[in-house]
Amino acid sequence: MESPHFSTKERILGAAEELFARNGFAGASLRELTSVAKVNLAAVNYHFGSKDNLVNEVFRRRLDELSAQRLDALARVLAQPETSLEDILAAFIHPALLLSLDTSGGATFVRVLARAYAEHNERLRKFLSENYGHVLKEFAAAFGARLPHLDKEELYWRIDIIAGALTYAMADFGVIKRRASLSDKVHRERAAEHLIRFAAAGLRA
Amino acid sequence: MESPHFSTKERILGAAEELFARNGFAGASLRELTSVAKVNLAAVNYHFGSKDNLVNEVFRRRLDELSAQRLDALARVLAQPETSLEDILAAFIHPALLLSLDTSGGATFVRVLARAYAEHNERLRKFLSENYGHVLKEFAAAFGARLPHLDKEELYWRIDIIAGALTYAMADFGVIKRRASLSDKVHRERAAEHLIRFAAAGLRA
DNA sequence: CGATCGACCAAACGATCGTTTGAATCATAC
DNA sequence: GTATGATTCAAACGATCGTTTGGTCGATCG
Structure with missing residues (x-):
């Protein structure tokens, strides 16, 4: 292996x-x-x-870079003269997509990430929130500035749904299997495109 | 207890x-x-x-009725002269919402359902697919008939995302907690409204 | 060469797991 | 009342879990 x-x-x-x-x-x-x-x-x-600390280190090995890439991408699109919702969504999703295409374990790690969402393990949630919670906060602020018609509660709901759908999609949780004729790379890129369009439409509704 | x-x-x-x-x-x-x-x-x-069979029976106790209610609601909205995407989504989501408001274990069961999605347990997935897979098939057909501009692959992707977001939202997976001033009932009803609007917009995009 | 220290190893520790056993207890029918 | 079958019970079974122990190996340095 x-x-x-x-x-x-x-x-x-x-x-x-x-x-x-x-x-x-x-x-x-x-x-x-x-x-x-x-x-x-x-x-x-x-x-x-301990085994618990091994779990932490498995996350730290990947999340430090993923979080940095997401924040980099966010800063880059926010520096543009005009920033669309799709740009912000892409800044969040594309680094995860790149990771899911990594052949040296990154693809596997994305599924581990989904596990972390699913299991309500309080110890692990605290570790992730303390170390990487600020990333979600920055993205929420970027969305909020471009969706003034949404009050804070509604905005949080929709971001929550997007995060869930993203986790679900990136981890290949769905029952529907990709067509055998499509390579894994194409499969995931289409998933990201669909998710960005889907999420942007949902946020604007 | x-x-x-x-x-x-x-x-x-x-x-x-x-x-x-x-x-x-x-x-x-x-x-x-x-x-x-x-x-x-x-x-x-x-x-x-055995413990495995106990797991099956926990699902059977709730899913028989939930599936029947969803198919009933779907047949009812399909019998209308005009059926919107929102109607179909509501037929899928509302029975789960009712279950999540049930105070005698139904609310807890919705979280168990989300566990089933998250854990890749092959034995359990097979049980659920064999016993309740036909429900998802009927809803997919209803969506497809009203979204002729989507090819089959794209439609499946979007339904997949919706199912993931629904599972995620109904189980209160998100980090964002509901405001203490809102009752659980209001909280979940708003979640369902948001999800229906969000999903319909995403499907039409 | 011998001492030293981090790395590795087989073996065992106590705890907990799902499951099984065989007897005690209960309700029901004759 | 007593036989019968279903139910409940304490106790133990074998397996597996995370962790710890004590020793061995091998590179490095005085």
Whole structure:
């Protein structure tokens, strides 16, 4: 699964990403995880202290860059003379799309992200909120400035729905499978286009 | 939690609904479950055979009626001289809204439903698809007849996004909490209104 | 060379899991 | 009243979980 020239910590993180996506956090055992990573069972506690902290590090490895890319893209479109809702939505969605196209684990991580939304794990939610909550806040402000006809409550509702739909779509949660003739790349790019148009229309309604 | 005049099977189903919503299917142990239900540990295997089958029965208890109500509502709006997208969406969403307002476990069950979407449990997905997949098929046909400008692929994508957003919204997945001044009933009714308008606009785009 | 320290390993720890067992208890029918 | 079948019960089963232990390996340095 993971080439042997990766370090022990990297192999553990890679296997964790894989198994967390497939079986959830509680459903992935350290024994299966260390077996996939080809490391000793005790290596997880040695390098990461505990399984809980391993979960945190799996997120930190990807979210630092994803959040930076999203904020970069947002700043870039806000610097334009005119910024459409579609631009802001693209700034949010495209970095996640790029990550989902990454062949070295990024695609798997997007599914792990969806797991985090779904499981109500209070410890994990706190970690994510404390470390990456400011990203959502900045996007909410950008939307709000361009939707003055929506009061704060209604705006929050719609952003909430968009975040849910995005998570759902990016993680391939749906029952409908892509057509075999379409490559994964094309499949995901179309999903992003649909989602942006869908969300923009919903926000303006 | 559950009044003692309920039968053992009913107390088990009620406690299972509660704990599955809070901790997921794998995360809810039979020991905590039977403790909440005030029944013996062995009662689950005696009355339901296994934990897996208990999960199935928790769904069957609610989904039979929910599916019937959705199909009833769909047939009713399709019998009208003119049927809008909003009508069809309401036929899908309103029964779930009613269930989420039910104070005797229905509200909890909606969160269990969202768990089923989130967890990729193959066994459970197969059970749900085999028993209730025809409902989604009928709604897809109704949408498709009114959206001739969308090819099949695009239509499926949008319905998929709507189903995800609905699941997300109804289960109160979002981080944004409702204002304390709003009652739960008003809160959920507004969510349904927003979702219907949002989804209709997205489908027409 | 011997000492040192981080990395790795097999093995075991205590806890918890779903499930099974066999006896006790209850209601119902004769 | 007593036999019968369904239900409930305490207790234990084997399996698996995250974690810890104590020792071994191997590179680095004085």
